[in-house]
Amino acid sequence: MTLDLFIAGFGGQGVLLLGNLLAYAAILEGKNASYFPAYGVEKRGGAATCTVVISDDEVASPVVGRPGCAILLNQASLDKYLPRVRPGGWALVNSSLAEENLPRVAPIEVLALPLTELALDVGDARLVNLVAAGIWARKSQALTLASLESALRKVLPERNHRFIPLNVEALKRGAALIAS
Amino acid sequence: MDQRLFVKGNEAVAMGALAAGCRYYFGYPITPQSDIPEFTARELPRLGGTFIQAESEIAAINMLLGASACGMRAMTSSSSPGISLKQEGLSYMAGSELPGLVVNICRSGPGLGGIDASQADYFQAVKGGGHGGYRLIVLAPHSVQEMYDLALLAFDLSDRYRIPAMLLGDSVIGQMKEALIPHPRAQVELPPKDWAVRGKQEGAPQRVVKSLYLGDGELEAHNWRLHERYALLEARETRWEGLHTDDAELLVTAFGITARIAKSAVRMAREAGFKVGLLRPVSLFPFPREAFRTVTLVTKKVLCCELNTGQMVEDVRLSVARDAEVYFYGRPPGAGSLPTPEEFAEQIARYCGGAA
Amino acid sequence: MSQVEIPVFTAPRSLKPVVTHFCPGCQHGTVHRLVAEALDHFAVQERTIGVASVGCSVFLYEYFAIDVVESPHGRAPAVATGVKRALPDRVVFTYQGDGDLAAIGTSEIIHAANRGEALTVIFVNNTTYGMTGGQMAPTTLAGQQTSTSPYGRDPANDGSPIRMAELLAQLDGTRFSARVAVDSPRHVIQAGRVIREAFATQIQARGFAFVEVLATCPTNWGMNPVQANQRIAAELIPCFPLGTFKKIESQS
Ligand SMILES: Cc1ncc(C[n+]2csc(CCOP(=O)(O)OP(=O)(O)O)c2C)c(N)n1
Numbered sequence: 001m002t003l004d005l006f007i008a009g010f011g012g013q014g015v016l017l018l019g020n021l022l023a024y025a026a027i028l029e030g031k032n033a034s035y036f037p038a039y040g041v042e043k044r045g046g047a048a049t050c051t052v053v054i055s056d057d058e059v060a061s062p063v064v065g066r067p068g069c070a071i072l073l074n075q076a077s078l079d080k081y082l083p084r085v086r087p088g089g090w091a092l093v094n095s096s097l098a099e100e101n102l103p104r105v106a107p108i109e110v111l112a113l114p115l116t117e118l119a120l121d122v123g124d125a126r127l128v129n130l131v132a133a134g135i136w137a138r139k140s141q142a143l144t145l146a147s148l149e150s151a152l153r154k155v156l157p158e159r160n161h162r163f164i165p166l167n168v169e170a171l172k173r174g175a176a177l178i179a180s
Numbered sequence: 181m182d183q184r185l186f187v188k189g190n191e192a193v194a195m196g197a198l199a200a201g202c203r204y205y206f207g208y209p210i211t212p213q214s215d216i217p218e219f220t221a222r223e224l225p226r227l228g229g230t231f232i233q234a235e236s237e238i239a240a241i242n243m244l245l246g247a248s249a250c251g252m253r254a255m256t257s258s259s260s261p262g263i264s265l266k267q268e269g270l271s272y273m274a275g276s277e278l279p280g281l282v283v284n285i286c287r288s289g290p291g292l293g294g295i296d297a298s299q300a301d302y303f304q305a306v307k308g309g310g311h312g313g314y315r316l317i318v319l320a321p322h323s324v325q326e327m328y329d330l331a332l333l334a335f336d337l338s339d340r341y342r343i344p345a346m347l348l349g350d351s352v353i354g355q356m357k358e359a360l361i362p363h364p365r366a367q368v369e370l371p372p373k374d375w376a377v378r379g380k381q382e383g384a385p386q387r388v389v390k391s392l393y394l395g396d397g398e399l400e401a402h403n404w405r406l407h408e409r410y411a412l413l414e415a416r417e418t419r420w421e422g423l424h425t426d427d428a429e430l431l432v433t434a435f436g437i438t439a440r441i442a443k444s445a446v447r448m449a450r451e452a453g454f455k456v457g458l459l460r461p462v463s464l465f466p467f468p469r470e471a472f473r474t475v476t477l478v479t480k481k482v483l484c485c486e487l488n489t490g491q492m493v494e495d496v497r498l499s500v501a502r503d504a505e506v507y508f509y510g511r512p513p514g515a516g517s518l519p520t521p522e523e524f525a526e527q528i529a530r531y532c533g534g535a536a
Numbered sequence: 537m538s539q540v541e542i543p544v545f546t547a548p549r550s551l552k553p554v555v556t557h558f559c560p561g562c563q564h565g566t567v568h569r570l571v572a573e574a575l576d577h578f579a580v581q582e583r584t585i586g587v588a589s590v591g592c593s594v595f596l597y598e599y600f601a602i603d604v605v606e607s608p609h610g611r612a613p614a615v616a617t618g619v620k621r622a623l624p625d626r627v628v629f630t631y632q633g634d635g636d637l638a639a640i641g642t643s644e645i646i647h648a649a650n651r652g653e654a655l656t657v658i659f660v661n662n663t664t665y666g667m668t669g670g671q672m673a674p675t676t677l678a679g680q681q682t683s684t685s686p687y688g689r690d691p692a693n694d695g696s697p698i699r700m701a702e703l704l705a706q707l708d709g710t711r712f713s714a715r716v717a718v719d720s721p722r723h724v725i726q727a728g729r730v731i732r733e734a735f736a737t738q739i740q741a742r743g744f745a746f747v748e749v750l751a752t753c754p755t756n757w758g759m760n761p762v763q764a765n766q767r768i769a770a771e772l773i774p775c776f777p778l779g780t781f782k783k784i785e786s787q788s
């Protein structure tokens with residue numbers, strides 16, 4: 001099984017950390033994973049994107065043209081990247097900051113949730129990436145919350161480990177949205 | 181179970197170099213490879229090694245030359261514009277038969293270009309780069325694990341043949357993260373560095389590390405000697421990876437990150453019923469000429485994919501069987517130029533006559 | 537009555553007993569000898585590594601009985617940095633001309649000094665590019681005719697002669713910087729002392745040491761050896777004063 005995921009938002013939404021976290025958790029589960037941050041001029045302009053591929057086999061391309069899933073955290077990302085999602089795929093859209101106003105081109109499932117508000121509810125708008133991680137893990141059934149929690153310890157710098165309980169709460173809040 | 185780390189390609193290449201016993205790093209910052217000096221600046225002092233942020237890439241390659249002349253395993257890294265500045269030093273190292281590792285996390289050019297992935301330095305890497313008709317050992321990693329593994333191999337080959345080695349990466353391989361299983365360096369027997377300077381002891385022969393040969397016939401003989409060593413390298417140290425080459429009607433070839441993209445494309449095309457295989461050169465110099473010749477005795481169509489407007493394709497054309505046809509598909513590098521597996525798959529369908 | 541011969545003057549051990557390729561009256565040979573005498577003085581021949589530059593002194597290894605690494609034009613301080621860092625207990629010196637050190641290699645020398653590399657740098661300033669046939673160097677005097685300043689060096693166009701010993705003395709990393717000449721017995725003796733001092737700086741772990749030696753290039757100055765030697769006092773020293781510009785006794 002191979003899952004590919006494209007994540008986009010603006011700087012400060014934790015896009016790169018989210019990709020890193022999901023890929024790391026997959027590694028901890030004994031899967032193969034690649035995490036490819038697209039940086040460059042775009043990043044300077046405030047946009048951040050990354051691609052994560054998780055597979056039971058060797059990961060072939062870390063670069064994906066049409067991903068099976070996208071997490072789109074702001075309006076610009078939604079407009080630019082939603083049309084790239086493969087037919088049959090799905091997208092998680094942050095409805096707090098973005099709404100779908102272009103005609104949909106491919107048959108995909110769009111899960112629009114107020115991620116920023118949910119994050120604020122947990123305690124901080126910057127937790128938007130972790131709420132998204134919880135949702136993605138549960139919906140894709142690719143990763144357990146336990147491995148995400150372990151991965152958090154790896155991807156967060158030591159000085160931020162004190163935020164781990166709050167991060168875990170955000171993960172759980174996201175996951176719960178799918179369970180219900 | 182082996183320890184599985186999750187690291188950037190740039191970190192992996194630095195880890196591999198340290199595992200190879202490299203204790204000297206000299207470099208100058210440039211995106212997208214600065215993780216390498218940042219890693220070595222942190223780790224080398226802990227290992228009793230030396231890290232110097234040089235005043236320029238020119239100084240860095242010459243510091244490498246000096247450390248290598250003393251018989252030490254040493255490295256430098258940079259990205260394309262900085263690699264251009266190192267060409268003088270590389271030529272001197274090649275002429276002085278000094279080993280050493282140079283990592284090029286290739287970015288787009290010409291000139292200042294951009295910082296996106298590129299394979300536009302292929303010619304520069306494999307055809308000599310600097311003046312004087314020398315060659316480097318050029319290895320092209322296509323995964324984070326290979327960044328590590330090939331760093332180890334590069335040092336061994338470089339020491340054995342006394343030819344400087346280059347790892348030709350790109351900004352995707354350098355920046356992406358994957359699992360890495362570190363391992364200690366293989367215990368291979370290497371010739372003693374009985375040429376390294378160390379202070380001439382009483383009665384011992386003087387050791388001189390130099391590239392200047394002015395006596396009648398000396399330089400010609402020196403060049404023939406180098407040439408023979410390059411031939412030996414080709415006979416013994418060519419490396420490549422083949423995938424589904426047995427029944428392929430079309431052979432895709434690519435190196436580095438492009439080979440990863442091509443692997444997905446080949447998988448897609450196979451699922452669609454196309455008989456397509458992949459030949460990935462791991463050593464760009466020596467180039468796997470014989471592998472291309474052998475495969476194309478049967479498979480008559482080759483599609484070469486690169487992140488440039490066509491460079492390796494020239495070596496492919498020189499290598500394939502006479503009646504094989506070679507096609508090219510590539511993109512000049514730059515922001516938004518990264519080709520996708522879907523794009524390569526389309527090209528495969530185009531050249532694979534008669535869809536299944 | 538038997539007579540005992542007491543040698544009062546012998547060839548330095550650190551030099552090979554060979555004939556040099558230098559032109560008649562060229563002072564590279566004198567400077568080679570002074571460097572070799574310093575190595576003998578400290579008995580460090582066996583742990584010395586020379587770093588040759590590109591210029592008339594490129595054949596360092598032909599004359600010195602020591603291990604030598606050759607470097608690209610101007611890069612000797614960087615090569616020597618690599619050598620010294622790899623073998624910190626060795627005595628490492630570079631031997632560079634004014635084109636090599638003060639033009640193409642300005643960056644390397646300044647930064648090696650600024651890092652305080654424990655090197656000894658012997659800088660032979662003959663106000664021209666000797667090896668390539670007498671072109672203008674950064675040290676060429678104002679008005680001096682060379683093959684690329686046929687009307688004389690014009691400071692308005694070409695800048696003025698660069699004083700490396702003073703310039704490098706400004707850097708914190710430099711522990712010793714001096715300028716000497718070898719145009720008279722007195723100056724030769726003085727130069728020998730200063731070159732020894734520059735090696736002592738390294739041997740006593742005090743850091744970076746620099747000696748600029750004013751020297752003749754009769755061939756490219758279009759002079760005979762005597763005239764060329766006289767030019768040192770008449771024209772060079774007024775522009776490049778002799779002296780010690782920096783000397784720090786404490787260890788680095
Ligand atoms: C990159 C490069 N540029 C130019 C040269 C040609 N070249 C050789 S020696 C030299 C100048 C030497 O002058 P200097 O350093 O003053 O030494 P001298 O011969 O006067 O002792 C030049 C320009 C070279 N070898 N390499």
Ligand code: SF4
Pocket residue numbers: 557558559561562563564592662666667752753754755756
């Ligand atoms: S050209 Fe000048 S510097 Fe060179 S050997 Fe002759 S006199 Fe000496």
Ligand SMILES: [Mg+2]
Pocket residue numbers: 591633634635660661662663664665666673
């Ligand atoms: Mg000169």
